[in-house]
Amino acid sequence: MSVQVSLERMSEKVAAFSKFGALEGGGITRLSLTEPALEARAELKRRCEALGMEVASDDIGNIYATVQGTEDLPRFVMGSHLDSVRSGGNYDGIYGVLSSLEAVETIITEGIPHRHPLTVMVWTNEEGARFEPAMMSSGIVLGKFAKEKMLAVTETGGTVTFGEALAASGWAGDEKNRLNKKDYCAYFEPHIEQGPVLEEEGLEIGVVEGVVGMVNYDIILEGVSSHAGTTPQRYRKDALRAASQVILDLWGKLGALAGDLVFTTGEIHVRPNIHTVVPNYVKFSLDARHRDMAVLAQVVDVIKGLPQEVYGCKLSYEEHWGRNTIEFDAGLLGFVEEATQECGYSYKRMYSGAGHDAQYVSEMLPSVMIFIPSRGGLSHTVVEYSTPEQCAHGANVLLGAVLRADAAL
Amino acid sequence: MSVQVSLERMSEKVAAFSKFGALEGGGITRLSLTEPALEARAELKRRCEALGMEVASDDIGNIYATVQGTEDLPRFVMGSHLDSVRSGGNYDGIYGVLSSLEAVETIITEGIPHRHPLTVMVWTNEEGARFEPAMMSSGIVLGKFAKEKMLAVTETGGTVTFGEALAASGWAGDEKNRLNKKDYCAYFEPHIEQGPVLEEEGLEIGVVEGVVGMVNYDIILEGVSSHAGTTPQRYRKDALRAASQVILDLWGKLGALAGDLVFTTGEIHVRPNIHTVVPNYVKFSLDARHRDMAVLAQVVDVIKGLPQEVYGCKLSYEEHWGRNTIEFDAGLLGFVEEATQECGYSYKRMYSGAGHDAQYVSEMLPSVMIFIPSRGGLSHTVVEYSTPEQCAHGANVLLGAVLRADAAL
Numbered sequence: 001m002s003v004q005v006s007l008e009r010m011s012e013k014v015a016a017f018s019k020f021g022a023l024e025g026g027g028i029t030r031l032s033l034t035e036p037a038l039e040a041r042a043e044l045k046r047r048c049e050a051l052g053m054e055v056a057s058d059d060i061g062n063i064y065a066t067v068q069g070t071e072d073l074p075r076f077v078m079g080s081h082l083d084s085v086r087s088g089g090n091y092d093g094i095y096g097v098l099s100s101l102e103a104v105e106t107i108i109t110e111g112i113p114h115r116h117p118l119t120v121m122v123w124t125n126e127e128g129a130r131f132e133p134a135m136m137s138s139g140i141v142l143g144k145f146a147k148e149k150m151l152a153v154t155e156t157g158g159t160v161t162f163g164e165a166l167a168a169s170g171w172a173g174d175e176k177n178r179l180n181k182k183d184y185c186a187y188f189e190p191h192i193e194q195g196p197v198l199e200e201e202g203l204e205i206g207v208v209e210g211v212v213g214m215v216n217y218d219i220i221l222e223g224v225s226s227h228a229g230t231t232p233q234r235y236r237k238d239a240l241r242a243a244s245q246v247i248l249d250l251w252g253k254l255g256a257l258a259g260d261l262v263f264t265t266g267e268i269h270v271r272p273n274i275h276t277v278v279p280n281y282v283k284f285s286l287d288a289r290h291r292d293m294a295v296l297a298q299v300v301d302v303i304k305g306l307p308q309e310v311y312g313c314k315l316s317y318e319e320h321w322g323r324n325t326i327e328f329d330a331g332l333l334g335f336v337e338e339a340t341q342e343c344g345y346s347y348k349r350m351y352s353g354a355g356h357d358a359q360y361v362s363e364m365l366p367s368v369m370i371f372i373p374s375r376g377g378l379s380h381t382v383v384e385y386s387t388p389e390q391c392a393h394g395a396n397v398l399l400g401a402v403l404r405a406d407a408a409l
Numbered sequence: 410m411s412v413q414v415s416l417e418r419m420s421e422k423v424a425a426f427s428k429f430g431a432l433e434g435g436g437i438t439r440l441s442l443t444e445p446a447l448e449a450r451a452e453l454k455r456r457c458e459a460l461g462m463e464v465a466s467d468d469i470g471n472i473y474a475t476v477q478g479t480e481d482l483p484r485f486v487m488g489s490h491l492d493s494v495r496s497g498g499n500y501d502g503i504y505g506v507l508s509s510l511e512a513v514e515t516i517i518t519e520g521i522p523h524r525h526p527l528t529v530m531v532w533t534n535e536e537g538a539r540f541e542p543a544m545m546s547s548g549i550v551l552g553k554f555a556k557e558k559m560l561a562v563t564e565t566g567g568t569v570t571f572g573e574a575l576a577a578s579g580w581a582g583d584e585k586n587r588l589n590k591k592d593y594c595a596y597f598e599p600h601i602e603q604g605p606v607l608e609e610e611g612l613e614i615g616v617v618e619g620v621v622g623m624v625n626y627d628i629i630l631e632g633v634s635s636h637a638g639t640t641p642q643r644y645r646k647d648a649l650r651a652a653s654q655v656i657l658d659l660w661g662k663l664g665a666l667a668g669d670l671v672f673t674t675g676e677i678h679v680r681p682n683i684h685t686v687v688p689n690y691v692k693f694s695l696d697a698r699h700r701d702m703a704v705l706a707q708v709v710d711v712i713k714g715l716p717q718e719v720y721g722c723k724l725s726y727e728e729h730w731g732r733n734t735i736e737f738d739a740g741l742l743g744f745v746e747e748a749t750q751e752c753g754y755s756y757k758r759m760y761s762g763a764g765h766d767a768q769y770v771s772e773m774l775p776s777v778m779i780f781i782p783s784r785g786g787l788s789h790t791v792v793e794y795s796t797p798e799q800c801a802h803g804a805n806v807l808l809g810a811v812l813r814a815d816a817a818l
Contacts, residue, residue: 195639212638216684226786228673228696229621229762230604233664235786240674240693241660244653251650255642264637265649267684268677275625275676275694277789284649285684287637353638377635377644380686 002342002403005099005106005395011388013098017043017082018090027382028090031155032083032125033061033165040082040094041122041171047101048120051108057173060137060147061166063122064177065101067108069406071115074185076402077365078103079121081357085129089384091192091374091391097122099190099395106399114406119184123357124171130155131162138357141178142364179361186332186405187367189358190394192386196377197350204393205340205347206371209333211359212351213325214289215296217303219246223313225272225280236278237312240270243282245310250286253302258295262353263288291325291351325351326359329366332405336368339400345393370397411751411812414508414515414804420797422507426452426491427499436791437499440564441492441534442470442574449491449503450531450580456510457529460517466582469546469556470575472531473586474510476517478815480524483594485811486774487512488530490766494538498793500601500783500800506531508599508804515808523815528593532766533580539564540571547766550587551773588770595741595814596776598767599803601795605786606759613802614749614756615780618742620768621760622734623698624705626712628655632722634681634689645687646721649679652691654719662711663697667704671762672697700734700760734760735768738775741814745777748809754802779806 020043021028021036030036041063045055048065055065066075080096100120107114128134131153139145151163166172179187193199198206223237247265254263264287271281288299303317333349340347350371352359358367372394375385429452430437430445439445450472454464457474464474475484489505509529516523537543540562548554560572575581588596602608607615632646656674663672673696680690697708712726742758749756759780761768767776781803784794 193639194636195641196635196644197639197641200644214638225790226605227603227763227788228675229623229671229698229764230602230606230788231671231762231786232604232606232669233671235605235609238673240677241656244656247650247653248657251642260641262638262640262642264647264685264687266637266686266688267682268649268679270677273676275696276673277675278673279675287684289638353640354636355638376633377640379636379639381634 002400003106003110003112005102005392005399007388007392009105010099010102010392010395013102014090014391017094017098021084023087023382025382028084028088029086030082030084031086031130032127033169034130037083038169044097044122051105056177057171058177059172059175060140061124061169061171062137062178064119066117066119067104069114069116069118073116074183075117075119076186076188076405077119077121077179077184078188078398078402080189080191081123081126083125083127083129085127085380087382088380089382091384091386092194092379093126095192095386095391096190099391099398102395103399103402112403114403116406118402125162126357132156135355135357135360138360142360144360179364181364184365185409187358187361187365188332188370188398188401189356190370190398191356192374192379192384193371194354194374194379198371198373199375199377201348202346203348204345204390205397206350207333207337207340207347208328208352208369208371209349210291210328210351211326211355212289212291212353213293213296213323214287215299215322216320217286218283218318218320219286220316220318221246221282221310221313223280226278228276228278231278238278239282239313240279242310242313243268243284246306246315247284250302254288254299257298258290258292261288261290261295261299263299289353293325326362328362328368332366332368332401335401335404336370336397339397339404342400343393343396345397370394411809412515412519412521414511414801414808416797416801418514419508419511419801419804422511423499423800426503426507430493432496432791434791437493437497438495439491439493440495440539441536442578443539446492447578453506453531460514465586466580467586468581468584469549470533470578470580471546471587473528475526475528476513478523478525478527482525483592484526484528485595485597485814486528486530486588486593487597487807487811489598489600490532490535492534492536492538494536494789496791497789498791500793500795501603501788502535504601504795504800505599508800508807511804512808512811521812523812525815527811534571535766541565544764544766544769547769551769553769588773590773593774594818596767596770596774597779597807597811598765599779599807600765601783601788601793602780603763603783603788607780607782608784608786610757611755612757613754613799614806615759616742616746616749616756617737617761617778617780618758619700619737619760620735620764621698621700621762622702622705622732623696624708624731625729626695627692627727627729628695629725629727630655630691630719630722632689635687637685637687640687647687648691648722649688651719651722652677652693655715655724656693659695659711663708666707667699667701670697670699670704670708672708698762702734735771737771737777741775741777741810744810744813745779745806748806748813751809752802752805754806779803
């Protein structure tokens with residue numbers, strides 16, 4: 001087996017960064033550009049500089065810590081984000097940064113020669129928990145969102161704008177430092193799976209082929225509100241009864257499509273939502289994801305084929321945003337898979353159901369992701385957990401893939 | 410046909426009182442003891458005194474406007490409330506007051522002899538829309554609620570207590586004026602049906618035999634929250650899917666009990682209620698009402714027989730308050746029915762599904778209610794409506810029933 005990262009050092013990194021925004025009883029709240037996030041940034045900078053890396057930031061606070069290579073080649077970049085959701089955990093995002101740092105630290109401290117410069121990266125405000133939307137900075141860099149519009153976004157539940165928080169952070173650097181096609185040639189993003197598949201199947205690594213496409217709809221039932229005590233059942237047009245029927249029908253019909261289609265009715269709004277009044281209005285969300293866009297087209301057909309009336313209630317739907325399936329780079333995927341095999345880890349090729357900065361980056365640079373298992377499939381919660389060994393496995397795969405790419409590209 | 414109320418005068422009363430708290434576009438907001446409610450009280454007092462009635466109030470602001478009879482007998486009392494819900498209509502509550510006033514005005518202006526004193530009554534804060542709970546004042550008079558505790562209740566969405574509002578209103582009178590068993594011997598409450606039955610069956614009057622009993626439960630489903638994009642359907646424990654199934658099962662099972670059982674799942678709370686997260690917690694209300702307590706016992710059996718697990722989610726339930734069925738006075742019911750027949754109005758004997766002050770009063774005095782149709786079965790809405798003729802019909806039935814009772818009791 002080739003060179004390995006240090007399990008102890010990897011674990012120390014996770015433990016050290018778990019302090020920034022730590023909550024009593026475990027987990028963290030480390031919203032983008034808040035004090036705990038700035039402490040984590042400062043600690044990362046200190047560690048990178050101690051390794052002799054040069055730390056820069058671009059105009060939206062994305063961090064690039066670089067160690068030079070032996071040749072004048074474009075850089076490899078690897079990382080993720082260090083912000084969390086409210087009451088989040090110690091792995092989602094930060095693991096990608098720390099495993100990248102551990103891989104580079106191994107290369108530096110072991111004196112492993114590398115032709116390409118290697119950059120550890122942090123994306124600002126990936127979660128969107130403080131400033132909507134999620135993946136804001138990679139979206140800006142890839143031209144998905146207008147920077148000026150994003151700078152004007154006010155924090156959820158507060159008064160500070162993203163622009164104000166950025167200016168106050170001291171991390172607003174030069175626009176020319178942004179990730180670009182000329183100076184970089186490959187992007188690697190390790191991440192926790194955020195789902196149960198690896199754990200359930202007893203696998204150590206997910207070699208991530210892409211990010212699945214998705215569709216988002218709201219489904220609306222409109223009935224008539226009436227008094228709970230005085231309206232015989234036969235006269236009722238109960239929108240919650242109708243919505244319940246539609247939710248179960250969707251489970252039946254969508255469940256009969258591709259077996260690995262995922263769909264979720266996660267959000268529901270009921271009016272007037274008073275226990276003595278028959279609901280006259282229900283709106284619920286439907287989120288469906290699959291790598292095969294033809295399957296998503298079938299989902300849309302199911303939605304369009306829903307009856308116009310359910311238990312006397314009018315059914316309508318609204319389409320929201322969707323995304324096409326993103327395919328990661330076949331060459332990088334090969335390096336990741338070979339590195340996984342060389343380490344002797346069990347693995348599967350799989351798609352990410354969640355969105356990641358890598359999906360935007362993949363439009364600019366060859367990109368790939370590496371998943372490690374999430375205990376119970378949980379993320380965005382204080383109990384999210386991956387074992388020290390799992391964390392080290394992901395870093396080893398990254399290290400191996402980077403060195404293979406370095407030799408080949 | 411015996412003496413009749415005046416259709417014009419009845420209509421004028423409804424129109425005149427519709428101004429107090431009027432909303433642009435129709436309907437009213439006349440929360441208890443707010444300025445519009447005090448204006449309505451002042452107008453009622455003015456009208457009663459103009460008819461030679463003596464107006465008094467008790468210590469919680471209930472109004473008693475009395476015209477003496479020819480003998481030293483206990484009083485008949487008739488009325489309802491003049492407060493409304495937010496964005497309510499011009500009939501729920503106030504119709505009972507105004508039809509009572511119209512019946513008494515007819516007796517006075519036509520010089521109809523009557524042995525018993527006749528009292529038109531207004532209950533303070535029936536709706537509970539400003540100060541919870543509903544039927545607060547009849548509840549205090551009947552010993553359901555402690556007065557001191559009620560005085561301390563703070564208005565919904567504000568800072569004023571019921572006690573402060575009462576003191577500021579000028580309507581806090583003498584406790585000895587409260588409705589009591591010695592000075593009063595019969596209670597009549599006209600009201601809109603608040604349901605669709607009379608309209609659907611083409612009937613003019615509901616002779617109300619009582620108020621149906623009810624049970625209230627919360628039903629809780631506890632699953633596991635997980636990411637919408639990364640959790641295969643087979644691993645999900647989706648509390649909203651489970652709740653949808655239980656709601657439909659309840660419709661099936663409760664719908665197979667007595668045909669006139671009414672049940673409602675009107676309120677639902679979902680956590681985390683985010684479109685990208687599988688819900689891990691759903692709580693919904695179940696309100697079931699029937700006059701036969703044995704049927705309500707069957708409802709409870711259905712709830713207790715629900716499975717403990719639904720789609721992997723744990724099911725539990727919490728019992729909240731209930732009430733036994735209230736039976737109104739058979740003698741007064743007979744007078745109401747005879748008066749209805751004498752007027753030649755189509756009618757049915759029926760139970761009230763909604764709660765009314767009459768249900769508390771019936772524990773102290775012989776009581777009865779008279780219903781007129783509600784257009785579309787609607788109440789607690791700006792569009793609630795009964796025709797002038799329907800309003801006059803109810804007042805005629807009240808008039809006839811009061812005169813029959815006056816002769817007989």
